[in-house]
Amino acid sequence: MKLGLALGDVCEAEGEVGRQLNVLGERHKADHDVFHLTETLQLIARANIGRLAPHGERYGVRVDAEDMPEEHGASLLEKAREKTSELVGRRPESGLLLIRDLRKLHLIYAEASINYVILGQGAQAARDRELHEACSGCHAQTLRGMKWTLTRIKIAAPQVLTS
Amino acid sequence: MKIDRIEDPWGPATPVGPGEEWPARVDSFLAPGAEPERWVQTASVLHSNGDAYDVAVQDGKLVGVRGRAQDRVNRGRLGPKDLFGWQANHATDRLTRPLVRRDGDLQETTWEEAMGLIVERSHILLREQGPTAFGFYTTGQLFLEEYYTQAIVARAGIGTNHLDGNTRLCTSSAAEALKESFGCDGQPSSYDDIHHADVIALFGHNVAETQPVLWRRIKDRLEGPEPPKLVVVDPRLTVPARHAAVHVPLKVGTNLAFMNAVLHEVIVNGYVDQAYVQAHAVGFDELRERTADCTPEWAAKICGVDAALIRDAARVLGQADRLLCTVLQGFYQSHQATASSCQVNNLVIVRGMLGRPGCGVLQMNGQPTAENTRETGANGDLPGFRNWDNDEHVEDLARIWNVDSLKIASFAPPTHVMEMVRYMEEGVLPFFWVTGTNPLVSLPEAHRIRSVFESERVFLIVQDLFLTETAAVADVVLPGAGWGEKTGTFTNADRTVHYSGKAIAPPGEARSDLDIWLDYAARMDFRDADGAPLVKWHDAESAFEAFKQCVADRPCSYGDITYGNLRGGSGIQWGGARLYEDGRFFAHPDSCETWGRDLLTGALLEETEYRAMNPYGKAILKACEYVPPPERPDADYPLQLNTGRTAFHFHTRTKTAKAPQLQAAAPEVWAELSPADARDRGLVEGDHVEVRAPRGAIRAQLRISRIREGVVFVPFHYGWWDRADGTSRAANELTITSWDPVSKQPLVKAGVAQVVKVADGHGPSVAPTNTASAPVEPLGMATRGGDPALADSDLP
Incomplete structure (x- = not known):
């Protein structure tokens, strides 16, 4: 049974999502909707881990929201980065940087998404109804983040590329 | 009398x-x-x-x-x-003559020179950057004909999607909630429903101050035989709240938690009209799932009210025979605005309270002509409630305007004003044209807005009646002709179209906004696909008729409404008294205005998702989880900030301060606290205080009112144009830059603050005493107008 491996991959990807959300929020504090949405999406990522945690125990994998990266702005260094981003945020290049960081987050979400597919297939094959339901629910939540990055890129790209 | x-x-x-x-x-x-x-x-x-x-x-x-x-x-x-x-x-x-900035100062000039400058700059930017260089920001104060002309100029003349109105601050959540729930904008109900309802529920709607005549209408029912029950959701003890059967004074920013609990109660107690839901709605299972854990006890902790009160409210709403709900800024300008407003729509849908007398929902507007910005596309949407993300709708519009459909920027949603501000801040939006609004005072985080608008990287045009705070920093100022000085039509919050005639000539060289747009279009020589002038109308009535053609096959068809039948009689509702009498919506995938968005994140949904979810065009029950507001009170800023209106002023007082009776009724900004919060800070009525927020501070006199504990209220009408020393007392010095992810409406009711004493007051504050700002105890003074405010009322 290798379901634990797949569960571990999912959790690692959610951790990556959390880290990139931090980076995005810190670097683009001057893009206020991006900053505030990263907080909302952090809540989703943490809730996912919370929902998967009981299954981690069953498959011998540590799944704990405590392992998620701290919310942004928590450390002094991050606060300094946020301040810098507010100053840099007045330059035209900040739009290009935003697209680059959103694209990275989108790809991390894509990885998380495919990891959920793998886990979900395994859970079904193992006839583990509860894990499958949790996996489907979490996957749907992760797709919301992926759709958001896509929307935000669609909005940002035209202005950045023509100005 | x-x-x-x-x-x-x-x-x-x-x-x-x-x-x-x-x-x-x-x-x-x-x-x-x-x-x-x-x-x-x-x-x-x-x-x-x-x-x-x-x-x-x-x-x-x-x-x-x-x-x-x-x-x-x-x-x-x-x-x-x-x-x-x-x-x-x-x-x-x-303002009576155009002004241009020369050597740092605004100086009077001719229309020829002012328009020449604008056209010259437009041509340069079209060459250098193209349509994305242009942003247009209008108002909720112009007429339908002016908005429609602005929409074609921006959309098909320039070809930009950077087009918005200050309706973003007042009505965008109403429009988005209607689109999400019914597939299309359009006010479902009618003011007449007040006369048939047995329960009227006001969600964040201080109707006594925002629409005094509508409150008189509701109160006439309350004072007549068989009065309706009133439910009021508002953190302040507003005048309607004093008459409510149930008043729920929620913490600021918790509307969605409350609404989710209300829907939870309605569902678990069997108040759902299953037959109606089966026949006319999709998404009920998702709604039930999303609200399954949202018990009154859960919501009570978040909202800071008793669970029993939430149960009471849900019972009254759930047992109503004819339920009329209204929604306004307490929801729209607060956290999770669209999701909360959609829950009100969900409430009337699951209760089957639509399309019958006394039933329904009124998603209100904040401004007189806001409805027209939505119909004409001056708010950035496509005219006629067309779906920008549906290629056939774009082709249809291009055919009507006789332009290449590529000209109409439909690769992205319309750019809302806060995003345009961001582009200006980054230096990638160098041309910004403001008509009839005063963003320096009305947009959140005022110090940031000032720094952006004063930047030399933006060529700023302001078209207004007065030298507002915003006009004072413009590069070109155009004097507008206002209401009463031009002809046109506009449509109110219940779809009633009114005619407004030209009564007097505008002062000096002032021109109507319509004439200014027509002049700009002519000077820019905008052409259609056949080389004919793009804008084919020349005055208000011909613009009205052109608009009617554009929307003839759309839900907001103006049918046979003409200037002729608007003159003389009553205003006329487009769409009739109620839109959804037969339980049929404008939600079919081929005709709907949007594919919808994720209510939590604002992410756009795809056409395929919409078609799969709603193939037959039913109403859509959409729900979303509550998440905490972007700023939470802490030790430094222990209060929640709530900004809003008073009965006697409008907007940034550009007009109402010039009416002596109105100005005297509410002459200065104030800050409102509950008795307990005032006592904790050693404050008494009338003390001079500083309201501090993480982004700025203002000074005001204190009013101790029946506002809920933990909240400070500041009216948002007061800027600095009438201050000799130019110091700001704008509520927006305090507000946070954040907006609803779906409607993009700024959250001016969602920040945090602290209130500290500056000096003794020596007497009460001058805040009105007969409105929501009424003092907790008599002050020995009351709001009166005296002889200058005596008006006649002829009773039947």
Whole structure:
């Protein structure tokens, strides 16, 4: 049974999502909707881990929201980065940087998404109804983040590329 | 009878029973000694209610007003701003000539030079950057004909999607909630429903101050036989809250938690009209799932009210036979605005309360002509409630305008104003044209907005009646002709279209916004696909007819409404009394206005998702989880900040401060605290305080009112144009830059603050005493207008 491996991959990807959300929020504090949405999406990522945690125990994998990266702005260094981003945020290049960081987050979400597919297939094959339901629910939540990055890129790209 | 209409903003009662017609009561006010030569038909532009009246003219000046008894909206009644606001037309500080900035100063010039500068800059930027260089920001104050002309100029002349109105601040959550729930914008109900409802619920809607005549209508029911029950959701003890059967004073920013609990209760207690839901809606299972854990106990902790109170509210709403819900800024300008407003739609859908007399929902507007920005596309949407993400709708519009469909930027949603501000901040939006609004005072985080608008990287054009705070920093200022000085139409919050005639000439060289747009289009030489002029109309009536053609096959068709049948009688509702009488919606995938968004994140959904979810065009029950607001009180800022209106002012007081009766009724900014919060800080009524927020501070006099504990209220009307030293007392010095992910409406009711004493007050604050800002105990003074505010009311 290798379901634990797949569960571990999912959790690692959610951790990556959390880290990139931090980076995005810190670097683009001057893009206020991006900053505030990263907080909302952090809540989703943490809730996912919370929902998967009981299954981690069953498959011998540590799944704990405590392992998620701290919310942004928590450390002094991050606060300094946020301040810098507010100053840099007045330059035209900040739009290009935003697209680059959103694209990275989108790809991390894509990885998380495919990891959920793998886990979900395994859970079904193992006839583990509860894990499958949790996996489907979490996957749907992760797709919301992926759709958001896509929307935000669609909005940002035209202005950045023509100005 | 003569009544002081500052002391009594609502005027005398005419009680009515259920199903009875609202009797006429004709209010009028004339300047002392006036002898009108003629009367000209119009309607109010100082709120969204659409009160119809005639203005009196003598010697080329406005001298008074008289309500129109035959009009369905007000039956002759007028509110304080209707009675006194017209005096602003004759203010001595009207703009009368164009201004251009030379050597750092604004100097008078000719139209030729001002428009020449604008056109020259436009051509350069079109060459250098293209359409993305241009942003247009309009208002909720112009007329339909002007908005439609602006929309074609921006969309098909320039070809930009950077087009928005200050309606973003007042009505965008209403529009988005309607689109999400019914597939398309369009107010489902009618003011007439007040006369049939047995429960009226006001969600964040301080109707007594935002629409005094509508409150008179509701109160006439409350004072008549078989009165309806009133439910009020508001953190302040507003005038309607004092009359409520159930008043829920929520913590700021927790509307969605409350609404989710209400829907939870309605579902678990079996108040759902299963047959209606089966026949007319999709998404019920998702709604039930999302609200399954949202018990009153859960919500009570978040909302800071008793679970029993939430149960009471849900029971009254759940057991109503004819439920009418209204929603306004308490929801729209707060956290999770669209999701909360959608839950009100969900409530009426699951209860089957649509399309029948006394049933439904009124997603209100904050401004008189906001509805028209939505219909014409001046708010960035495509005209006629077309779906920008549906290629066939774009092709259809291109055919009507006779332009290549590529000209119409439909690769992304319309750019909302806060995003345009961001582009200006980054230096990638170098051209910004503001019409009839004052963003320096009305947009959140004022110090940031100032720094962006004062930047030399932006060529700023401001078109206004007055040298507002925003006009003062512009590169070109164009003097506009206002209401009463031009002809046109506009549509109120219940879809009633009114005609407004030109009563007097504008001052000096001021021109109507319509004429300015037509002039710009001509000078830019915008052409259609055949080389003919793009804009094919030349005056208000021809613009109205062109708009009618554009929307003829769309839900907001104006049908056979003409200038001819708007003149003389009552205003006319497009779409009839109620939109969804047969349980059929404008939600079919081929005709709907949007594929929808994720209510939590604002992410766009795809056409395929919409078609799979709603193939037959039913109403859509959409739900979303509550998440905490972006700022939470802490040790430094322990209070929640709530900003809003008063009955006596509108916007940033550019007009209402010029009407002596209105200005005297609420002459200065104030800050409102509960008795407990004042006591904790050693404050008494009238103390001079500083309201501090993480982004700025203002000074105000303290009013101790019946606002809920933990909240400070500051009215948002006061800027700095009338301050000799130029110091700001704008509520937006305090507000946070954040907006609803779906409607993009800024959250001006969602920040945090602290209140500290600066000096003793030596007497009460000058805040109004007869509105939501009423003091907890008598102060030995009361809001009165005296002789100058005496107006006539002719009762039946």
